Amino acid sequence: MFILKILYNLLIAIIVPIAVPLGYIVAFKKKEDEDYFQRYGVIKFPEPPAKCIWFHCASVGEVRSLKSAMDFINKEFPDIKIMISTTTATGKKMAMAELDPYFAFLLPIENSMSISHIIDYMNVKAVFIIDTELWPNMIRMASRKSRLFLLNGRMSDKSFRSYKRFSFLFGSLLKRFEVIFTKSDEDTEKFSRIKGSPNNIVTLGNIKFNSRAEIIDSGIFNYIKNHSVFAAASTHRGEEEIVINAFKKSKSCDRLIIAPRHINRIEDIRSLVISKGLTVSMLADRDGSTDVVIVDRFGTLEELYITSDKIFIGGSLNHTGGHNIFEALQFEKCVATGPNMRNFQEISSLASDHRVTCTVKNEDELAEFIDSPECGKNFKSFFQALDTDRERKLMHLKEVLTSVYNS
Template sequence: MISRLFRLLYNIFFCIAVPFLLLFSIAFLLWRIVFHPKDYSIKKDVLSTIKRLRDRLALYQKIKEQKPVIWYHGSSLGEVLSLIPLMKEFKKHYDHVQVLTVNTVRGEAIALQKKAADYLFFFPYDAFFATQKAMRKISPKIIVILETEIWPDFFWQAAKNHQPIIIVSGRISEKSFPKYYLARFFFHYVLQKNYCLMRSEDDAKRMKLIGANPQNIKVFGDIKYDGLQTDLSEADKKTLSDFPQKKRVIVAGSTHSGEEEILCRVFKKLQQDFQDLCLILVPRHLERLEEVQKTVSSYGLDFCLRSQLPQQQSVIIGDTYGELRKMYYISEVVFVGGSLVPIGGHNVMEAACFAKPVISGKYVSNFRRHVQSLKSCHGIRIVENETALYEAIISLLHDADEAKAMGKRGQKVVLENQGAIKQCVDFLIPLAK
């Protein structure tokens, strides 16, 4: 009775919200057409928005296949890249039709580029009219969701249809746990019939505390480790020919507002000792490109966009999707952003897998376990401020042997933590049959 009341109230809220979400999407499209007409292909943008809105309302094509259908969901670019190795491995052992849903344009772009699935849609709005229609159109045997995206009505609908949801590489960070815990009574009804394959024992404990069924919680590790290769493919290496070949490269990946200013000041100081330095700045959100360009220009640094290579500027700003790992590959030192400002950090292992010395700020709550693993073997340096960042980079540039050893220690951690995909696939096969 109580769960039905919760669902009713939740759906009333979402049904009221949906028209506003649709209007916002249309208004945002019109704003871009009017104020930034040169930055977009209007026809392409209109068609993309229409498709996205149709998908959100679950106006999908009905999937008519003889094989069983597995529904995968990865929110954005990083999650899609992590899901692809799992999807490939699962298909080797269990032949099925793969449907992938995403929440962001970046996620869709990388899924299309990688030809990740047989069908690709945006995730439906979490209201009963959309989730019911989505389940009917796709009719999956099981649903695999990466990390911890809990959409209440979607979960309720799956339980009603006896379609198990499996959360893979589930995590609940220390930072987000209090919010989840406040709503534990609510999550108790949502999570009881689903499976949670968590990254760590700490994540498993938090999942149990917010209401998941203890019998359905397993600790299999993080599949992101398995997706990390220690080398690039030959095809990927060929795409790097435009980058500077005779310069020492520092890469600052997934940076946020407030970090580019620090990096520019540090880079200018480093140039006094190293004339052959190149800084590659890759903002986390490409919508900030104009802001980042203005910041770099304000420090008197010559720059170009990655899409404008080959040019010989000392700063390159990443403006393409899905290339951060390639940039890490050619770097001598890596700084992982979202960590000098209170964002929570980003995936340090994406650089460590290439045996690169990694530097991070102190704000790492989103990837605390990864950072701790690297700290325990001296495979990362944590810096508190701008001065410490400068000192960390210059010491690694001066001491190539230590930089190499530090990178090797980090890479060893990545290799030792691989194997989660096999455990997940072994768990999924009986559920899918």
């Protein structure tokens, strides 16, 4: 292991002189050069606080998952300052704009001296790595100089196969975490097998707590508000045909709104709709007379959900793994998904248990869902269960932080 460590750091020493200028050119072209040299440890820190914890996130998705947890920490532990590092520039911008941390910066990737300096200078007592960002030098230094935790630990089947092949390396890294909090029992099993032991691996669930959003309705869908609307959101290639066929078979809704996951596919979807003998317009056209409306702009999903009577969430009839169903459920809307919801398994299972979602496998079952009057009558118990689950997770976080500053 010692020889591998030497070789690994030697490789980094060779790569860095090449990566610095090339990376800067890329960052400059993407207009992300402002804090570029933070990646190499050139960071101007604020006044060090008396108490500080450090969250590391890869990018935007991980940053967003911290919102409720940070609100809780700021309320329960007002004297603890939170700093956030990210791997991407967009993640850092998101952290600064939405989370208001004490400090946000780009991670000096695998720079042991910088990691050590950050922990010492900022009085960091605990480091929380979000998801599965396994940077060996960061993990070694953080575990040596502070208390190290993994939150939202998850491992895809592909990653598991790779980690298992090199379990002699990754197993030793996982043993450096004081506690690994995973998203699911399946993830717990995978981490246990790589680590070689289930000790200190806890199934906590997703820390991206689902809270109802306060939506300002811009009225963008007002021109069809007098219609019965079936919405298909975040759809992928192949799913639109199933959605259109189901809509044609149904009798309850007279308007179909399709919001594809990737807007660059709207012309293909338009052609598909026309081939099915239906009239179609784009959202920007504001034409309320067509059978189908295709959403051709970003940032409208939650307003679409408010407008709709029945909703299908895409990425679930193929192998994508589904998309966020809570964004629709928060408005107490009837939601259907396909059987593949592995990316949102926790909330999908909870919603299914409380019968506020329906699983469909084909166009006939989707048409039946559209026409079914029995839908979403248990939202009160569903939201109560969510609140209970949120409190359970926050208590785990509170216990960790209490132990950090009382030990």
